[in-house]
Amino acid sequence: MSERFFAPDSVIWRVDREMVLLLGGGRALLMQLAHPKVAEGVADHSRFRQDPMGRLYQTMNTMWSIVFDEVPAAQLSLQRIQQVHRQVQGALKQGDVLPVGTPYSAQDPALLLWVHATLIDSALLTYELFVGPLAGEGKRRYYDETKRLALLLGVPESRIPDSLEAFNDYMREMIDSDAISVGATARALAKEILRPKPWILKMAGPVSALITIGLLPEKLRHQYGLKWSHRKEKMLHLLATSLRTTLPLVPAPFRVVPHARAAEAKEVPAFGPHKIQAQKGHH
Numbered sequence: 001m002s003e004r005f006f007a008p009d010s011v012i013w014r015v016d017r018e019m020v021l022l023l024g025g026g027r028a029l030l031m032q033l034a035h036p037k038v039a040e041g042v043a044d045h046s047r048f049r050q051d052p053m054g055r056l057y058q059t060m061n062t063m064w065s066i067v068f069d070e071v072p073a074a075q076l077s078l079q080r081i082q083q084v085h086r087q088v089q090g091a092l093k094q095g096d097v098l099p100v101g102t103p104y105s106a107q108d109p110a111l112l113l114w115v116h117a118t119l120i121d122s123a124l125l126t127y128e129l130f131v132g133p134l135a136g137e138g139k140r141r142y143y144d145e146t147k148r149l150a151l152l153l154g155v156p157e158s159r160i161p162d163s164l165e166a167f168n169d170y171m172r173e174m175i176d177s178d179a180i181s182v183g184a185t186a187r188a189l190a191k192e193i194l195r196p197k198p199w200i201l202k203m204a205g206p207v208s209a210l211i212t213i214g215l216l217p218e219k220l221r222h223q224y225g226l227k228w229s230h231r232k233e234k235m236l237h238l239l240a241t242s243l244r245t246t247l248p249l250v251p252a253p254f255r256v257v258p259h260a261r262a263a264e265a266k267e268v269p270a271f272g273p274h275k276i277q278a279q280k281g282h283h
Contacts, residue, residue, distance in 0.1 A: 003071050005152065008264065011138055012145040015127050016067050017260035020243065024126030025056045026193050026212030031118040033186040034220050035179065036097040037104035037111055043185050045088045045106075049192055060257075063119065066152060068259035078152060085112075085154075097183040112155045114174065120146045121171055125215060130243045140164045175217050182223035190224050210236055 006012050015021070033039040042048050048055050065077035088106035092098055104111070124142065128134060134142060143164040150160050161167040174180050194209045213226045214236040221228055252261060 004068065004263065005071065005074055005148070006067050006145065010145050011134070011142040012067060012149070013260070015123060015134070015142055016064065017256050017264075018127060018131055019255055019257050020130045020247065021123050021126050022056075022060060023130060023208075023211050024122040024215060025060065026208060027125075027215040028118045028122040029056060029193055030186075030190055030212065030216060030224065031122070031180075031220065032115050033189050034182045034223070035111065035114055036092060036094075036181065036183050036185070037102070037108070038115065039183060039186040039189060040090065040092050040094070041088045041104055041106055041111075043189060044090050048189060059119075061259075064257050064259035066149065068257070068263040070263075081153065094183055094185050097181045107154070109154075109156050109159050112153065113150070113159050116146075116150050116153055116155055117167070117171060117174075120167070122215070129215075129240045131247060132244060143167055175219055180220070182220060187224060194226075207239070210239070 033042060042055075046055060062077045062081060066074045069077070085106035090104060092100055092102045092104065094100070106112075120143070124134075124139065140163075147160050147162075151157060161170045194212065195205060210232060213221060213228060214232060216224070216226070247255065256264075
């Protein structure tokens with residue numbers, strides 16, 4: 001029997017196995033880019049402009065590996081993230097939000113937490129909208145389990161909000177603060193997300209854009225210059241209702257992410273929290 005960082009009966013397993021969570025990926029990306037330092041790092045050190053959806057899938061594929069794969073494979077994914085983060089550093093070239101020359105680093109604990117938080121916040125929102133509510137203590141259990149994920153990703157324990165309520169407060173405070181402010185770089189990158197160039201993505205583009213814009217916090221929607229209306233809100237509601245109704249009929253190869261499908265063929269023990277703490281020395 002092999003070990004994994006998260007047990008098959010965990011809430012993070014139940015939530016993150018759903019392929020439909022990819023529908024919230026555009027929201028997570030736009031929220032990340034709303035931090036000027038993240039936007040500059042993405043613009044300077046990735047092929048985001050050429051393949052934004054590919055970058056999103058790569059990010060999600062890495063997250064799936066950490067959650068569902070056996071420890072050796074999950075550790076390799078973590079090491080790849082660390083290698084990339086060590087190379088992502090520089091200074092802002094645009095001065096519309098922060099002064100030109102302001103340094104940034106992907107290893108900055110504040111940026112690590114913000115990127116992680118946008119993924120968790122978007123996963124919760126997307127799951128409850130398109131799959132169903134997390135009953136009882138489900139949301140709290142999910143958040144508590146993602147704290148372990150944050151540790152693995154190198155977020156210092158002292159920076160991780162200690163409860164779901166504290167996490168929600170952190171998200172509100174960040175979005176309302178000047179730290180999250182959409183600049184020219186973010187707006188340019190957003191066009192690649194909302195209007196993808198590959199023809200196969202253009203076909204789904206209007207629906208993807210509807211979901212992405214509709215799920216954004218109002219402040220960011222306004223700063224990105226994205227229009228919203230009661231009619232679009234109703235369309236999003238109807239789409240969500242339709243997806244929730246039909247999802248139980250979707251075959252597993254189309255509903256469940258590949259890493260989870262492979263892992264669910266086995267019965268494995270969880271990789272205990274005491275061992276999670278030991279991994280912090282690798283960051």
